[in-house]
């Protein structure tokens with residue numbers, strides 16, 4: 001279906017708003033029906049209040065209790081009766097907000113009203129298919145007061161700031177249903193790791209609220225990505241890690257954790273501590289994480305849950321029995337700090353969020369929910385959920401749990417090995433609600449919408465993709481009665497986007513939380529008209545079926561090969577010496593791995609295979625650098641990789657002293673990660689020893705390799721065997737490492753060496769580096785550390801060819817770097833203050849005019865894009881997305897050719913692939929159906945580096 005047909009189908013006139021705004025979405029309708037069926041007593045009791053009052057203390061079912069028990073009763077009984085009132089309440093079932101709700105409990109006095117004019121609104125209603133064109137939205141009192149025509153809004157008679165959106169997209173604020181923001185705060189410091197306790201595996205009495213740091217540098221970054229609410233969960237080091245709480249990232253005048261909460265289950269009201277009628281939340285975890293910390297194998301985890309819930313049930317039964325006849329009691333109401341939260345789970349008052357990856361874990365937990373009869377709000381991570389949708393539907397409760405997954409972050413441990421890029425599509429097809437979540441800071445929640453975009457690119461329809469970060473998440477977090485939709489009476493949390501939010505690179509122009517614009521002076525650019533259109537998902541039915549059939553381990557090796565191929569309807573070709581404009585609507589002929597003719601007139605051999613690229617693109621093969629790809633299959637499984645290189649600064653062995661580690665000696669081929677990257681057009685990887693984890697100062701020599709080669713001796717498997725000398729200055733968890741100045745002292749000595757002490761391979765490599773014969777690539781993010789390197793090059797090794805890898809703060813020295821011909825591989829492409837050394841990052845739009853790569857490029861620095869951190873290995877298949885993203889947010893700085901160079905020719909130069917006497921083999925060719933720069937381009941043909949035929953995909 002074309003985007004236009006979609007747009008037509010979903011279009012509603014502004015005058016329909018009043019009608020449609022009241023139409024409940026699927027959740028509410030289904031909920032109401034299901035709840036009617038549930039054996040709760042709220043509905044039946046509504047009409048029985050008078051009777052209830054007469055039987056007053058006779059039965060625990062006689063809710064509501066009088067909150068002020070008669071004063072002639074002994075104090076312990078009066079106190080117990082108050083507790084009976086609380087535990088006797090029916091589970092939370094807040095009614096969806098309506099236009100009668102004119103003020104939010106989070107309204108900040110003095111906040112002015114905002115009148116957003118001429119918006120294109122994705123409301124979230126009608127199963128996510130409702131879009132309102134050309135409507136106005138009035139934010140007042142911290143709520144969405146009115147949606148409608150200008151005339152309708154004017155009738156409200158509210159004095160408001162008017163903002164003309166010129167048709168810009170508006171969505172509900174994004175809800176991140178799995179975040180550790182505030183408890184694993186940025187920059188990462190030892191003093192700020194509050195997400196996991198190591199004191200025990202079952203800790204239902206811990207509360208994320210109690211460790212929530214209001215100074216986390218991530219709040220404003222996440223707001224700049226459209227995040228307006230987060231469910232902040234304790235970590236997964238225990239089976240029951242503790243209670244979770246919902247927050248908005250908006251900076252409050254009080255600057256307290258409490259004031260950032262949304263709908264807290266406990267609060268101080270009129271000087272009294274009270275349990276509200278809001279949902280509580282709790283985190284559970286199965287599988288490897290609790291196992292790793294406690295020697296707590298899966299069998300032990302299942303027992304730990306059963307033991308805990310047995311205690312929770314015992315407490316619940318005791319309390320219920322006490323409340324049967326409070327006046328007859330001789331002992332106080334039974335309380336337990338340890339087990340009250342689980343008793344509350346069994347009463348249906350707590351949303352249970354379970355971190356479970358594998359089939360076995362999901363199966364275990366579903367059994368436990370039925371044994372103890374409590375529902376699950378969502379299975380989180382759940383990398384194998386798409387393999388067992390029917391098991392998920394067997395979970396106890398009125399509706400199947402949602403599944404909160406990553407779009408792509410996978411293969412970092414056994415549990416994560418089988419995630420499919422099509423998992424969201426498969427689950428959605430099976431009728432299971434899908435959320436994308438950040439697990440912030442695992443993924444920077446600022447880019448949560450990028451998760452939804454990837455899910456969409458690989459098969460999830462647009463309505464469900466948008467719902468996956470708004471309505472579905474709001475429902476899981478128990479907040480969809482006020483959040484997750486653009487509806488009258490809902491919280492005034494909305495995002496104004498610079499494009500359709502699922503267009504690659506979509507960026508908020510403004511984020512409103514509680515009606516307050518959060519971006520003080522946003523830098524907003526205009527995106528082209530095509531970026532405003534609703535997109536259609538790719539058809540990946542075959543691939544999804546293959547992933548399911550192979551249980552997540554499909555054969556990804558290249559199979560279909562051809563030696564002569566004609567690519568038809570090529571719109572752009574970005575190859576060496578070829579200008580894109582010259583080949584418009586052209587044809588590209590590839591014979592035996594070489595492009596032999598470009599243009600509409602090219603002659604075609606009879607036996608050639610024709611491939612229609614549908615206005616598509618041809619580029620060189622893309623390059624990825626900075627991950628463990630090529631050295632390791634599963635990051636957290638040492639046996640699947642090359643391991644750590646020795647530490648030259650700590651060596652105490654004659655055998656090791658002076659040894660230069662060659663990354664190529666530990667090279668691995670045919671891994672799942674490499675083949676997945678290859679299938680998305682990343683044909684070349686660059687790796688060096690120990691790229692992840694406790695990196696060594698002197699890592700060794702990097703190499704480049706083909707992502708589709710089966711083994712090291714296959715043709716073209718190894719591109720450049722000796723690419724660059726890799727050093728690491730900034731390290732994760734640098735506590736026990738030698739100082740930066742110690743390392744730079746060693747570097748000075750090695751660059752300046754004369755004589756026998758360094759007459760070994762390591763010493764000679766530095767001699768080559770000092771003479772400019774071998775490129776030196778140094779991982780560093782701090783402007784101070786980068787500045788020190790510039791001084792060393794200037795003072796003692798002017799011939800040094802130096803590249804900075806990382807470079808979060810490099811923009812501060814852009815002019816100096818350009819002058820010294822020092823290039824930067826920006827890694828990750830979109831910075832986050834993971835460490836202190838990158839806290840002064842350049843955030844890019846809407847927080848700064850330019851992105852980091854654009855700023856450096858505009859200042860004459862040669863730039864490439866690389867990867868770093870735990871998401872690196874699985875991100876190698878997203879190289880194209882990163883280049884397109886860089887272009888989409890700086891089209892006035894980069895040409896499209898420049899943007900492709902960021903992941904091709906610039907990386908070749910900056911990582912030394914063409915130096916050292918071993919000129920890189922051609923990096924291959926990739927043919928995409930559709931535009932390289934759109935979300936939906938799709939690889940159809942690949943010539944691998946040095947290859948002589950085309951793989952057809």
Ligand SMILES: *[C@@H]1O[C@H](CO)[C@@H](O)[C@H](O)[C@H]1NC(C)=O
Nearest residue numbers: 117118119134165166167168
């Ligand atoms: C709304 O914005 C669109 C796109 O800029 C424009 O074509 C249209 O005329 C605007 N409508 C109004 C009423 O201003």
Ligand SMILES: *[C@@H]1O[C@H](CO)[C@@H](O)[C@H](O)[C@H]1NC(C)=O
Nearest residue numbers: 215216217220251518519520
């Ligand atoms: C976030 O931005 C607001 C301005 O909207 C500012 O007042 C606040 O100090 C910032 N918070 C942090 C932690 O930088």
Ligand SMILES: *[C@@H]1O[C@H](CO)[C@@H](O)[C@H](O)[C@H]1NC(C)=O
Nearest residue numbers: 569571585613614615616930
């Ligand atoms: C290719 O582009 C031309 C010109 O813009 C357009 O008419 C045609 O429909 C496009 N083809 C496809 C398959 O998108």
Ligand SMILES: *[C@@H]1O[C@H](CO)[C@@H](O)[C@H](O)[C@H]1NC(C)=O
Nearest residue numbers: 523849850854855858892893
């Ligand atoms: C943003 O950057 C562009 C490109 O360097 C420049 O032309 C423009 O003046 C900048 N705008 C602002 C507001 O700094």
